[in-house]
Amino acid sequence: MSRGPQSRHPFDDPASTGSSGSAESDQTRGDRESAGAAIASLEPALWKRLTDAGSLVEAARAWLALQCQMIDGVTRGIVLLAGDKPNSFEAAGFWPEGSGTSPALTQIAETALRERRGVASDDRAQAADPAGALHVAFPILLDGELEGAVAVALRSGRAEDGRQALRQLQWGMAWIRERLRQARGAAQDRLLDRSRTALDLIGGALDHEGFDAAAMATVTGLALRCKCSRVSLGFRETKSTAVKVISHTAQFGQQMNLISCLGAAMDEALDQRCVILYPGAPDQLLATTAHADLSRVQQDGQVLTVPLLVGDRFVGALTFERPPGSPFEPETIELLENVTAAIGPLLEERRQNDRWIFVKVIESAHLQLTRLFGPGHLARKLIVAALVAVALILTFVRPTYRVDADAKIEGLVRRAVVAPYDGFIKDADVRAGDTVKEGEVLATLEDRDLLLERLKWVTERQQHMFEYDKALASRQPATINVVKAQIDQADAQIKLFDEQLARIKLRSSIAGLVISGDLSQMIGAAVQRGQLLFEVAPLDSYRVILSVDEREIGRVEPGQIGDLIVSALPNETLSFKVDKITPIADAQSGRNVFRVEGLLVTNPADLRPGMEGIGKIEIGRRSLAWIWLHPIMDWLRVWSWRWLP
Secondary structure, eight states, X not given: OOOOOOEEOTTOOXXXXXXXXXXXXXXXXXXXXXXXXXXXXXXHHHHHHHHTOOSHHHHHHHHHHHHHHHSTTEEEEEEEEEOSSTTOEEEEEEESTTOOOOHHHHHHHHHHHHHTSOEEEOGGGGGTOTTOSEEEEEEEEETTEEEEEEEEEESOOOHHHHHHHHHHHHHHHHHHHHHHHHHHHHHHHHHHHHHHHHHHHHHHHHTOSSHHHHHHHHHHHHHHHHTOSEEEEEEEETTEEXXXXXXXXXXXXXXXXXXXXXXXHHHHHHHHTSOEEESOOTTOOSOOHHHHHHHHHTTSOEEEEEEEEETTEEEEXXXXXXXXXXXXXXXXXXXXXXXHHHHHHHHHHHHHHTSOHHHHHHHHHHHHHHHHHSXXXXXXXXXXHHHHHHHHHHHHOOOEEEEEEEEEEEESSOEEEEOSSSEEEEEEOOBTTOEEOTTOEEEEEOOHXXXXXXXXXXXXXXXXHHHHHHHHHTTOHHHHHHHHHHHHHHHHXXXXXXXXXXXXXXXXXXXXXXXXXXOTTOTTOEEOTTOEEEEEEOSSOEEEEEEXXXXXXXXXXXXXXXXXXXXXXXXXXXXXXXXXXXXXXXXXXXXXXXXXXXXXXXOOTTOOTTOEEEEEEEEEEOOHHHHHHHHHHHHHHHHHHHHOO
């Protein structure tokens, strides 16, 4: 049963393990002689072609031809080099030239690339490639990176021939690696040159604070670096491009023919959003009318315009001019493109910063409006729409504005029970919180001292009556008058004590709730005449006492209505009407408040004097914006009034 081609290590030769040292030496000597004969027969033209090759592809083709002539029995060869895309390799040359690709060679070359080592296939590859019985391939490695591979087909199928071919390819690989290093070094040199030029220009621009000086330094440096007769810089303003600076020119008028041609050429490049070179390639599909006019003005010189791209906008352009006979090389064009991309954002930032403040404001507003009403920026549009809706709601929705204040319930009438005379407490039947009826006894005072005093005066009156009778019997008018006065005095004292004894029991003058006074713990204690012992308030009429902040008192007027919720009855809203405003401020919790009295419209049965809550007085309809912002506006008015002269 036949088997397909196999890849094997180039130095795996089973036949060589059984040979003697003498045979190996003879074989090596023969290989050297044949190699020397091959080298001696190389055509000088191939060496010259390899040495003078201008590109890597030409060098690879010449190198492949040399390698195929140096290896005995080569029937076909191919060299692969890295392409533009990552991990892609393309055929750069064939041998014999014009022979085209071979599937077997391509396959063995791909195997060498995949395994990163030299590989060989035996004569079973004949089915795939009848031109060769043995195929060998070796990867091209440069600093550990795959740069390509070379593969050849040998007429002989011997393993020794394969080893010699791989050895020759490995030795000859130095030529192609050297050209790869040269190409890489040239690319790095070009990159360093671009970077150096860009850094020099950026450094020169940063040395100047203003835009004009920085722009002039940039265009002058570019003109000297690229051997241009003139370099011009312009920026797009509204619908056209305005030329800002021209190298080696301090002042110029905007109406000059040259300036008009420069602006038109910059507009032409910006409108097409690409680099324009005039005269350009014959197959260039770009409009170059303005560049042709500028070239004619400059005696048919060559013109190159590179747009300035900042972010996602083309903001301006640089126009480079050379005299006739000095065209722009591709390397120079690539250099200018890279330098322009680096220096453009810096110049644009300087130009933006040098404008007047009102111009910045207008442009910023225009930009925001463009983003708002133009395409895209959906999130911005939604946010603005939400803000407009909120503003409309704040302006046109006018709920009722209410002033809130701490509130307390008090009885509309408050009756005080005081001590009628100096004495001592005998009994206390009620205390604060008890409900009493009209005439109900609240407390009783001690009457023993009063009774003794009354008895004393009754006894004295009897003595005076005895003296009065005696004076009548002896007919002594003067004594009669004196004794009669003493009897009247005793009668008055007795009547006084009778009145006091009648007020020993302290009674409530109205039916209601005892809101203050607790004498149950003061039995036997002394009281003074006029001392407040109890307060009684009726249960069918209350008033609301509100402590209104001084910042809102000016909006409160008698007759306004409001609502009240007390902490004890949170589920019930009580209505009241403002009755009286006391024009005296009182300090509470670090702020000034005014006492406002209101009358309750209804008096729930569960309501009691002393309950506290929050009251809100309806002032009138106001907009939501005014309701939320007027405290800040009032504070700003007071603050500004303090600091204004």
